[in-house]
Amino acid sequence: MSATTATGNSRTIKVDYLTRVEGEGSIQVKLKGDQVQDVQFGIFEPPRLFEAFLRGRHYLETPDIVARICGICPVAYQMSAVHALERILNITVDPAVRLLRRLLYCGEWIESHALHVFMLHAPDFLGFPDAIRMAAEHRELVEMALRLKKIGNRLMIVLGGREIHPSSVTVGGFHKVPTKADLRALADDLVWARDTSIAAARIVAGLQFPDFEQDYEFVSLSHPDEYPMNEGRLVSNKGLDIDTSEFGSQFMEQHVKHSNALHCRLRERGSYLVGPLARFNLNFGKLPEAAQQVAGECDVVPPCLNPFRGIVVRAVELVFACEEALRLIAQYEPPAAPRVEAPVRAGIGHAATEAPRGVLYHRYEIDDRGLIVKAQIVPPTAQNQKRIEDDLWHFVPQLTALPLDKITAKCEQAVRNYDPCISCATHFVKVERVD
């Protein structure tokens, strides 16, 4: 649903309802001649007010409740929540639980990346309105994508009972853990998925990419030994290196009129980018050899500064997630107990994990009965919002010679580079209470 208007030498590019993203967003770009006058990435997704109604709920309910923020990345919400709450209760989980959480996250990355790369983003590059209609000419590609996605979902079903809002995750571990045989049964499919992801990365590397690079500040988690998912410090290519508990002192949120999601900026430097491109550029050395090699063949090497190549980077992360899942399954020995429990105590806990779309920060304060006093949730798309607008400011001047409908389509594609999850982004970033 788009409308573009031209009067005199002023033109307005408007996308009232951005498609092939999760949730409800819009774009408006105002041009005067070849000059961009204004850019707004609007979010009109209705607020659901999670941070408010979490107050007074029991901490053990949190992983199930926050999963409902997003149907595409519920595991990310469960992970950030359990880590933050475990910090309050001083719980250290069994190494096997740690492994299973990472494996569950691999499932979500595979499902989410396969969905975005092939079903939401590839149609832009190949000139189709969606994957179903793309299947008429590229049936093999779409069938491959669906099978890849299914394998990611299968991993989540085995570990959590269902792919959307899995039911096994709890503070201290899992309600129930799988047997070795349960996991080994997934291995053949994952080998296929890894090999297919390698082939898929080569396919998407052959797409046409606009010539567009930006001097981004990339922000992601960084872990000494592994490609980041559940743990690590928050780092950037411009000197950020903090514990997740310092998030609030480095990042600030701003409420702007055209968005129901608060904009997040780095205090001193403004907009920044989270997600696959940031993870890849900051943690390339931690990728398994197979993934590094594919990246090289596909002509993405850090620092990759072209956001349109994010589709290739996502495919490289698919290779990683399949490879990592296989490694974890091979190592798995069930834990002595599915979860550890600890006495309730009042406190504040922070955590950030890597959702498929980037850093997801949670902060909880609970009282001595275990009830939530305060919750703060900063999803990746809220953090990328400002950066998305900045990209459009710089990208649109390249397009001014094109007809308006082409400019509009290119703008939509530029926003989809971020795989925005608008349902998540709405109304989570927390400002001080004013009452």
Add this chain to the structure above:
Amino acid sequence: MKSKSAPKDKTTSHPSSHRPSVAVFKFASCDGCQLSLLDAEDELLGVAKAVDIVYFPEATSVMLKGPYDIGLVEGSITTHHDAERIQQVRRLCRTLVTIGACATSGGIQALRNWKDVGGFERMVYANPDFIRTLKMSTPVAEHVPVDFELRGCPIDKYQLLELIGAMLAGRKPNIPTYSVCLECKRRANVCVAVARGAACMGPVTQAGCGALCPSFDRGCYGCFGPMESPNTSSLTEQFRILGRGDDDIVRAFRGYSAWAWQFRQAGEECEKS
């Protein structure tokens, strides 16, 4: 791979087609229920052959104008704008089906219905003047007549496929209205309430998940909403016998289908006692 020059036209009227047209609409929700359709990986291309998906913003840039044969509605009504939009959606859809707990009962965001929403907005936003929300999150059926409701947070994708298949065949969908307990029996699960004293909502919750939570050694938390004629007062009594306090019991009913009248009443009765 060859590229096509331009995306297909987005707003023209329907192509000549005898397949029923399907539109998917989103209101306040997490997108999970509509994602269930894309998660039907083995069936998706088959479904897309049997019906014509002409409006589904999460998945396609094709946005044909109605009327539509089948409308699937996800999400609850939480803004003035959406309260108007659902009227328009109803007018456009010959058959209107609500999918998921948000659309059928107001969803988890209906927890606002017991609170001061102005205070909620001030908690989350610095400038609540920019925000327009209603005081309540309400199910679609409180606004317009609904032809069928599919429960669950999220819905079960096989129930969705059954529903679509039934609509195509012109028969009643086979969607059970009994409780989760029956699914536990069928799976030969040991009862988590009896054996371990878990606070399980299974006895009052509609089946459809396949007794997911009890199969994962935990009590059901009611995400499919109330079954037909649930005995909530008996379950409240049982929770008390298991040593649960009134606050815990209220929270158990006040979850993903809090505004469904059976659970709403059970929670409020417990609060009063």
